[in-house]
Amino acid sequence: MSEDCLSFIDDSALASRSLGTQRSNGVFISQVGRLNRCQTGVTQAIKNSSIELLTKTRVSDIKSLSFLEDYQTTIESAPVVLANPQTAQQLIPQVKLRLQAIRGQSTRVESINRPLNHALCGDGYLASMDDESVWSSGTFDLDDESTEVRSRDNLVNLDRINQLYDSIESVKQMEVVESWVGVRYATLDRMPHVGFVGNNEYALTGFGSKGFTWGPLASEMLVSELLGLSCPVERSLRKRMSPLRFD
Known part of the structure; x- marks a missing residue:
């Protein structure tokens, strides 16, 4: 990968100016930015193809x-x-x-006190949407298939924002606007x-x-x-x- 796409950051001052974090010893990928909503595009692609989509159909046997x-x-x-x-x-x-179940919960907050123009990855990740809201993700619970939203996991994700991004509002001031739970499965x-x-x-x-x-x-x-x-x-x-x- 060329230096135009990937560069190493070993200066905390540079990281602060570029990314808004004091952490150093990381990798900056310039083409990683904001999340775009893609659900509408996927739905339209299915409509324009010969794919027959059956939803709310539970297969009981093959x-x-x-x-x-x-x-x-x-x-x-x-x-x-x-x-x-x-x-x-x-x-x-x-x-x-x-297969082993791995439960993960993500949390979206309405905003933080300054724009997040790049995704930050470390112990989890932060990524912004086009409306300036920010997703923080995620928890990692082995052998857990529950899809219920947990308040304590939202707090973990809010605390992650403070860990990865400097000089923002306190956890108590952040407004959670959405929570999402997914269960992924990994092999042995x-x-x-x-x-x-x-x-x-x-x-x-x-x-x-x-x-x-x-x-x-x-x-x-x-x-x-x-x-x-x-x-x-x-x-x-x-x-x-x-x-x-x-x-």
């Missing part, structure tokens, strides 16, 4: 020839790609996925599950907290496998990502 069955209807789908780790193990009990060896599991069924799951890192490559690997194309990674790495490796 029968032979890849028939998906919920409690009321049967849907024919071939092949089937399991990308939901929370229920994947229930649908393919014959495969040992060995922290490598994702990508590929064939049997009966025209495939897995694409187990990314843990590295979805942005693994997601694009894993998706390309799976599409290549479905279309019979050359795999974009070495055979040894592909083997380490096989959903059947724990069997």
